[in-house]
Amino acid sequence: MSNNVDEKLGFVFGRRSIRVYSPGEVGQAAVQKLLEAAMAAPSAVGKDPWRFVVIRDRRTLARIAAELPNGQMLATAAAGIAVCGDLAVAHDQQLSYLLQDCSAAIENCCCALISSGWAPAGWECIHGNKGSKP
Numbered sequence: 248m249s250n251n252v253d254e255k256l257g258f259v260f261g262r263r264s265i266r267v268y269s270p271g272e273v274g275q276a277a278v279q280k281l282l283e284a285a286m287a288a289p290s291a292v293g294k295d296p297w298r299f300v301v302i303r304d305r306r307t308l309a310r311i312a313a314e315l316p317n318g319q320m321l322a323t324a325a326a327g328i329a330v331c332g333d334l335a336v337a338h339d340q341q342l343s344y345l346l347q348d349c350s351a352a353i354e355n356c357c358c359a360l361i362s363s364g365w366a367p368a369g370w371e372c373i374h375g376n377k378g379s380k381p
Contacts, residue, residue: 258361266320273303273326277363281328284359288351291338296345297352300329318371328356330370 253260282299290296302308303326312321321327330349337345353370 258358261361268320268323268325271325278326278328280363281356281359285328285330285352285356288348288355290348290351291344294336294338294344294348296333296336296338297349298331298333300331302327302329315371315373321371330356 278301282301285297285299286295288297302311308324308327309322311327312318315321330353332345332349334340334342334345337348357370
């Protein structure tokens with residue numbers, strides 16, 4: 248790759264998962280842009296089966312963190328975005344398409360965070376985790 252391409256892809260190669268956050272709030276405009284970026288992701292046959300839940304309540308974030316095997320970082324986050332998939336809307340109602348579509352939306356959100364100067368947290372997947380609590 249040329250240096251020019253490397254520079255343009257720096258946000259991809261520099262992606263890291265952050266587990267300790269700076270204090271402060273995340274504004275509504277920033278959250279809206281992140282959601283728009285997530286929804287700009289490709290999906291099988293354009294079904295867009297993702298649903299997003301923005302979580303700002305600290306107690307709720309702490310409760311979620313306590314239930315996730317690797318999600319303790321949520322307890323100190325200013326906000327979280329839960330990406331949920333609607334299997335009834337997914338292409339051919341296939342779980343494999345749903346998972347790929349939601350993953351693409353998450354990756355778009357991570358790329359938007361990085362290109363905006365924010366460092367994204369790691370994402371926590373609870374689908375299929377045998378150790379996750381119901």
